[in-house]
Amino acid sequence: xxxxxxxxYDADINLFRHSAQAGWYxxxxxxxxxxxxxxxxxxxxxxxxxxxxxxxxxxxMVLVGQxxxxxxxxxxxLAVGCYANVLLQERLGLPFILSFPLAGLVAGLAGVLVxxxxxxxxxxxxxxxxxxxxxxxxxxxxxxxxxxxxxxxLFAPTIEIxxxxxxxxxxxxxxxxxxxxxxxLIVLVYRNILRSPLGRSFAAVRDSExxxxxxxxxxxxxxxxxxxxxxxxxxxxxxxMGHFAGIFNNETFNIIISIxxxxxxxIGGLGSIxxxxxxxxxxxxxxxxxxxxxxxxxxxxxxxSVAIPGLETALFGAILILFILxxxxxxxxxxxxxxxxxxxxxFYRRDMFRRQKSYLKTERMR
Amino acid sequence: xSLLEIDTVTLRFGGVVAVNQVSFAVEAGxxxxxxxxxxxxxxxxxxxxxRFYDPAEGDIRFAGDSILKRQPHEIxxxxxxxxxxxxxxxxxxxxxxxxxxxxxxxxxxNLVNEMLFTPFVKAEERRHRAAVEKxxxxxxxxxxxxxxxxxxxxxxxxxVEMGRALAIEPKLLLLDEPAxxxxxxxxxxxxxxxxxxxxxxxxxVLMVEHDMHLVSSVSDRVLALADGKTLALGTPQxxxxxxxxxxxxxxxSENDEKVVA
Numbered sequence: 001x002x003x004x005x006x007x008x009y010d011a012d013i014n015l016f017r018h019s020a021q022a023g024w025y026x027x028x029x030x031x032x033x034x035x036x037x038x039x040x041x042x043x044x045x046x047x048x049x050x051x052x053x054x055x056x057x058x059x060x061m062v063l064v065g066q067x068x069x070x071x072x073x074x075x076x077x078l079a080v081g082c083y084a085n086v087l088l089q090e091r092l093g094l095p096f097i098l099s100f101p102l103a104g105l106v107a108g109l110a111g112v113l114v115x116x117x118x119x120x121x122x123x124x125x126x127x128x129x130x131x132x133x134x135x136x137x138x139x140x141x142x143x144x145x146x147x148x149x150x151x152x153x154l155f156a157p158t159i160e161i162x163x164x165x166x167x168x169x170x171x172x173x174x175x176x177x178x179x180x181x182x183x184x185l186i187v188l189v190y191r192n193i194l195r196s197p198l199g200r201s202f203a204a205v206r207d208s209e210x211x212x213x214x215x216x217x218x219x220x221x222x223x224x225x226x227x228x229x230x231x232x233x234x235x236x237x238x239x240x241m242g243h244f245a246g247i248f249n250n251e252t253f254n255i256i257i258s259i260x261x262x263x264x265x266x267i268g269g270l271g272s273i274x275x276x277x278x279x280x281x282x283x284x285x286x287x288x289x290x291x292x293x294x295x296x297x298x299x300x301x302x303x304x305s306v307a308i309p310g311l312e313t314a315l316f317g318a319i320l321i322l323f324i325l326x327x328x329x330x331x332x333x334x335x336x337x338x339x340x341x342x343x344x345x346x347f348y349r350r351d352m353f354r355r356q357k358s359y360l361k362t363e364r365m366r
Numbered sequence: 367x368s369l370l371e372i373d374t375v376t377l378r379f380g381g382v383v384a385v386n387q388v389s390f391a392v393e394a395g396x397x398x399x400x401x402x403x404x405x406x407x408x409x410x411x412x413x414x415x416x417r418f419y420d421p422a423e424g425d426i427r428f429a430g431d432s433i434l435k436r437q438p439h440e441i442x443x444x445x446x447x448x449x450x451x452x453x454x455x456x457x458x459x460x461x462x463x464x465x466x467x468x469x470x471x472x473x474x475x476n477l478v479n480e481m482l483f484t485p486f487v488k489a490e491e492r493r494h495r496a497a498v499e500k501x502x503x504x505x506x507x508x509x510x511x512x513x514x515x516x517x518x519x520x521x522x523x524x525x526v527e528m529g530r531a532l533a534i535e536p537k538l539l540l541l542d543e544p545a546x547x548x549x550x551x552x553x554x555x556x557x558x559x560x561x562x563x564x565x566x567x568x569x570x571v572l573m574v575e576h577d578m579h580l581v582s583s584v585s586d587r588v589l590a591l592a593d594g595k596t597l598a599l600g601t602p603q604x605x606x607x608x609x610x611x612x613x614x615x616x617x618x619s620e621n622d623e624k625v626v627a
Binding site for chain 1: 490
């Protein structure tokens with residue numbers, strides 16, 4: 001077991017706790033950056049998808065995991081980011097390098113606007129209000145046909161930054177690196193929020209609004225800021241999703257995506273950046289895992305390919321139920337337990353984490 | 367000029383008059399205690415000072431200025447810190463993070479530089495940490511720094527909550543039953559801490575407490591309340607022997623025994 005001797009306050013402020021941790025994350029960075037050389041085009045596309053979902057998950061995690069505000073409407077902000085990004089490029093002729101951050105900004109402002117009336121609500125009522133936002137957005141996209149092309153949808157152009165093209169099909173490696181760079185940037189920003197007063201005020205609002213107020217935290221403003229940051233990040237993911245999908249319409253960002261996003265971060269582990277990535281792997285790779293196992297089963301039984309409609313949704317639901325029953329802290333919680341087991345070997349006790357069993361605060365009715 | 371002036375304050379919840387025409391003033395540098403049976407309006411007075419409620423009548427002044435036009439989140443910025451009767455800590459955060467939230471009123475960074483974690487923000491973090499470490503040393507919380515509140519025993523939580531209020535660096539500290547549920551030894555620690563808070567840190571203390579032993583050992587003046595009304599104001603001895611106080615506690619003034627608490 002490693003004992004870290006802290007010799008200055010910076011040990012608790014720095015990004016990494018100790019040099020070995022920095023080394024492991026450095027290795028992870030190198031492997032992730034080298035993926036285009038290790039994987040074929042198909043799997044590289046799948047991992048690009050994982051990263052996009054992880055960015056969206058981090059966006060929602062800021063709100064749900066950090067600030068304790070449930071949202072069932074985040075697909076709406078994926079849509080806002082996606083449409084804003086493409087429309088800014090097509091209608092105003094802006095280059096991607098401008099339209100992309102602006103799309104995040106537009107989604108962030110939309111989030112703040114939604115937050116002002118809805119964050120007076122708590123728990124399940126907030127979830128219902130944001131659910132309504134998601135459904136409304138779906139309809140609004142259809143109604144605003146002159147702008148959004150309604151149910152026919154829009155094409156996302158090939159990304160061009162200073163003459164270099166990033167296209168999912170033509171240059172999959174470059175597209176992956178672009179998404180990877182955005183993901184790393186968001187992780188850094190997220191970490192910075194967590195270690196600064198802003199992140200602590202989020203946690204304060206999550207755990208006790210009344211004492212947050214007594215500590216001088218402006219609760220309504222903090223919630224609005226959390227919504228803004230959360231939806232801005234989600235909007236960036238939406239913009240990338242649009243370019244990844246190539247063509248999108250109102251159906252691309254329907255209510256199911258909202259629910260999937262929320263379930264994803266619960267499965268991954270609420271309140272941690274790792275959780276967003278773990279959850280994204282489950283959500284984005286599950287369809288492929290099912291397809292592969294389906295082929296395997298077909299081969300073994302010699303009955304050809306078996307197709308069961310709705311299997312993906314059912315499996316997803318089953319996984320979620322199992323997690324809530326047996327591992328409320330998600331995949332990240334399980335990972336911490338495994339890590340602690342080896343760190344303390346042979347002194348790990350089964351009850352070590354019993355006290356930490358906790359549920360999302362917003363689930364409680366108030 | 368008194369540090370805190372409660373000027374004929376009345377608060378009604380529907381037909382119930384929780385606080386009825388209460389007036390008192392807390393002078394800078396004193397330890398002032400509020401006593402009284404359950405439902406007397408002591409915690410309600412705290413919530414009025416925290417601006418969680420609006421009084422129906424009267425005025426509350428801090429350092430000469432009315433606080434009634436302030437929002438609840440501005441109260442900490444004025445230099446008024448408080449604890450809660452039923453501990454209100456941030457459960458899913460460590461002791462250190464809880465104390466650092468207490469530094470929120472001293473936050474000078476903004477959204478943008480905190481997201482970028484500029485050297486300025488880093489220097490600020492070091493400054494906050496140094497201030498919090500002083501509180502940790504004062505309250506002997508070193509062993510719990512990295513522990514999550516959710517797993518801490520009750521007595522430690524009580525102390526952490528006091529520490530969080532001290533991290534605000536207040537002029538006035540409101541302690542809502544600092545010794546409730548504590549053992550005799552822990553209550554003694556609290557008594558010493560309250561004295562040090564007043565004498566060394568120069569912080570005025572206003573507390574609600576049922577333990578009359580603690581009240582009489584640390585407080586300069588005591589205000590007794592019952593049913594939202596003022597019963598008696600004076601030194602701990604004067605208030606304990608006041609006929610109205612004795613009647614409020616044991617229901618009759620025939621018996622002159624000091625059976626208060």
